[in-house]
Amino acid sequence: AFLENIITNPKFHDNTYTTRFIDETPELFDQVRRRDRATKLLTYIADVTVNGHPETRNRPAPPAHARKPQAPVYKTEIQKGTRDLLKELGPKKFADWMRAEKRTLITDTTMRDGHQSALATRIRTHDIVGIADAYARGLPGLFSLECWGGATFDVSMRFLTEDPWERLHLVRDKAPNILLQALVRGANGVGYMSYPDSAVEFFIKEAAANGVDLFRVFDCLNWVESMRVSIDAILETGKLCEGAICYTGDMLDPARSKYDLKYYLDLAKQLEAAGCHILCIKDMGGLMKPNAAKVLFKALREQTDLPLHFHTHDTSGISAASVLAAVEAGVDAVDAAMDGLSGLTSQPSLGSLVAALERTEYATGLDQKVTRDISVYWETVRQQYAAFESDLKGPAAEVYLHEMPGGQFTNLKEQARSLGLDGRWHEVAETYAAVNKMFGDIVKVTPSSKVVGDMALMMVSSGLTVADVEDPKRDVAFPDSVVMLFRGELGQPPGGWPKELQKKILKGEAPVTERPGKMLPPVDLDAIKKDLSGKPGVEGPTGTEIASYLMYPKVFTDYAALADIYGPTSALPTPVYFYGLPEEQEISVEIEQGKSLVIRCQAIGRTDEDGMVRVFFELNGQPRMVKVPDRA
Numbered sequence: 001a002f003l004e005n006i007i008t009n010p011k012f013h014d015n016t017y018t019t020r021f022i023d024e025t026p027e028l029f030d031q032v033r034r035r036d037r038a039t040k041l042l043t044y045i046a047d048v049t050v051n052g053h054p055e056t057r058n059r060p061a062p063p064a065h066a067r068k069p070q071a072p073v074y075k076t077e078i079q080k081g082t083r084d085l086l087k088e089l090g091p092k093k094f095a096d097w098m099r100a101e102k103r104t105l106i107t108d109t110t111m112r113d114g115h116q117s118a119l120a121t122r123i124r125t126h127d128i129v130g131i132a133d134a135y136a137r138g139l140p141g142l143f144s145l146e147c148w149g150g151a152t153f154d155v156s157m158r159f160l161t162e163d164p165w166e167r168l169h170l171v172r173d174k175a176p177n178i179l180l181q182a183l184v185r186g187a188n189g190v191g192y193m194s195y196p197d198s199a200v201e202f203f204i205k206e207a208a209a210n211g212v213d214l215f216r217v218f219d220c221l222n223w224v225e226s227m228r229v230s231i232d233a234i235l236e237t238g239k240l241c242e243g244a245i246c247y248t249g250d251m252l253d254p255a256r257s258k259y260d261l262k263y264y265l266d267l268a269k270q271l272e273a274a275g276c277h278i279l280c281i282k283d284m285g286g287l288m289k290p291n292a293a294k295v296l297f298k299a300l301r302e303q304t305d306l307p308l309h310f311h312t313h314d315t316s317g318i319s320a321a322s323v324l325a326a327v328e329a330g331v332d333a334v335d336a337a338m339d340g341l342s343g344l345t346s347q348p349s350l351g352s353l354v355a356a357l358e359r360t361e362y363a364t365g366l367d368q369k370v371t372r373d374i375s376v377y378w379e380t381v382r383q384q385y386a387a388f389e390s391d392l393k394g395p396a397a398e399v400y401l402h403e404m405p406g407g408q409f410t411n412l413k414e415q416a417r418s419l420g421l422d423g424r425w426h427e428v429a430e431t432y433a434a435v436n437k438m439f440g441d442i443v444k445v446t447p448s449s450k451v452v453g454d455m456a457l458m459m460v461s462s463g464l465t466v467a468d469v470e471d472p473k474r475d476v477a478f479p480d481s482v483v484m485l486f487r488g489e490l491g492q493p494p495g496g497w498p499k500e501l502q503k504k505i506l507k508g509e510a511p512v513t514e515r516p517g518k519m520l521p522p523v524d525l526d527a528i529k530k531d532l533s534g535k536p537g538v539e540g541p542t543g544t545e546i547a548s549y550l551m552y553p554k555v556f557t558d559y560a561a562l563a564d565i566y567g568p569t570s571a572l573p574t575p576v577y578f579y580g581l582p583e584e585q586e587i588s589v590e591i592e593q594g595k596s597l598v599i600r601c602q603a604i605g606r607t608d609e610d611g612m613v614r615v616f617f618e619l620n621g622q623p624r625m626v627k628v629p630d631r632a
């Protein structure tokens, strides 16, 4: 009881309290400090049962009839797949193999862009890893699993209290035969800002060493100069480097001549010259129309012999038609999401594309019973994430006006709602388009899209028009992200920033025209190791911990401190992670391969005079009690 008291006292995690405790009772301290993972997990379950989770509080709850997701179990051996091929052939010959394949190669984006676009990136490692074995055995012919990078890196630590590297390791173990694909933002790594080149290099090397086989690299302004930081680091790792060109505007519209066919063909030449093994047209807004796809991919096919990969979103409802047009025009690989997480701001439906290509020369060869089974799994998983559903009910051709990337659309709608602008969404969309024009008609994808969003929300909520903003006599408080953008901290658009506006925003400060990462002081790994060692929840610090810290110092140390208190929460089933364990319910938690805990909630006490609540469990048959604060 004495020990339990110490453990569950909220002051336990405040170092001064613990230090005094060590001085007074060193022999006891070991027993307390060694708090095993089970005790930590019970602390988490008690806390979330009593207090809920910040992410799901006051949000729609899963339907009462929601069932436990059951991954299909396939008895077939794990056959050789694209990862085995890459190991055999090396990246260059692998790219030749792609070009020789007649069938259309399919990338499944469900584990990354699918839920980033449909559910604000909130799907947890537990649900992602749960289906990996089925992919490995049931879809060995899949080209790649896009399962890492992009916003998943940030969200897993910041909102889901789990380690993105653990997710990568577990998917790697369960699906050893299929290429694991990650999205990286050129000189921004997986962050929203520019980093010193050495930080990006360190991150890429760590990601390659921990399981990423194919890196898709893009820059938020299509500035190849910035992309080279990642490209060069990836080429050194021997992994596949896919250079992505972000598609924007409307290629065949004479009014959008800035982004015409020549613009894209020139960028493709630059990326080929930079050494990319594969070229990707990354249509993050779903702006590609079937006619443009036909013209663009035909022209690219004639210009280069590199394999071509097409990524789009279904916001307008036309994306499957664009994908089929691209296939006819010679594209080698296309992205799709499993039906249950496809459509609208996500990718087009994988099952439907496979069926549409059946009995054509481009047939994918994927087993449609398996794609149906796996889609049913994702549908069931999705029920647990009701808290993160957007209110978008149908396709929106409005996307051709605002050109927002799929992943941002739902997030910006949320942000507008929280600012009390929900009745004015179409005004936000119009203003977003006006801001894009005011900024010189730029590529809009994380992080440049975030800046346009910040400006649009600021203008709508403070009733500012473009004329007001551009008026040299009118004082405007520009969001920090806008100042950063015009200072050049996210790179340079072709032709630079609109001069007048830049002058007004920078108030005479000189802009940066070089690549920011080149000017930033290189990372000091020794200083970081010293800074990190001893922080709660930090092991070594290991290479992956340093890589996380380089990208997100505060988000990482906050995450590590929570992991130190709550243990391996990623192993918990999603209903328990977000909503707790009701009395009389029992779960089995596999905290590592072959080691499971059986946890049963017996009773939840009342809040005592110290504002603490006792929660009684049975852990593998043994009675256990933990006390947690009532945070009401």
Ligand SMILES: N[C@@H](CCCCNC(=O)CCCC[C@@H]1SC[C@@H]2NC(=O)N[C@@H]21)C(=O)O
Pocket: 044, 047, 048, 051, 052, 053, 054, 055, 158, 159, 160, 161, 555, 562, 631
């Ligand atoms: N706004 C911050 C990020 C913080 C967002 C909310 N944080 C989390 O979702 C992770 C912390 C979980 C706290 C646990 S959940 C169970 C229990 N219930 C609680 O109320 N607290 C604990 C940013 O943008 O960085």
Ligand SMILES: N[C@@H](CCCCNC(=O)CCCC[C@@H]1SC[C@@H]2NC(=O)N[C@@H]21)C(=O)O
Pocket: 192, 193, 194, 195, 481, 484, 489, 512, 515, 516, 517, 519, 520
């Ligand atoms: N997480 C925020 C974004 C935070 C953005 C902070 N941005 C930077 O630190 C950019 C780094 C480049 C700084 C440039 S380089 C040339 C000049 N010299 C300097 O010392 N600094 C500038 C979000 O969510 O938006």
Ligand SMILES: [Zn+2]
Pocket: 113, 283, 284, 311, 312, 313, 406
């Ligand atoms: Zn996307």
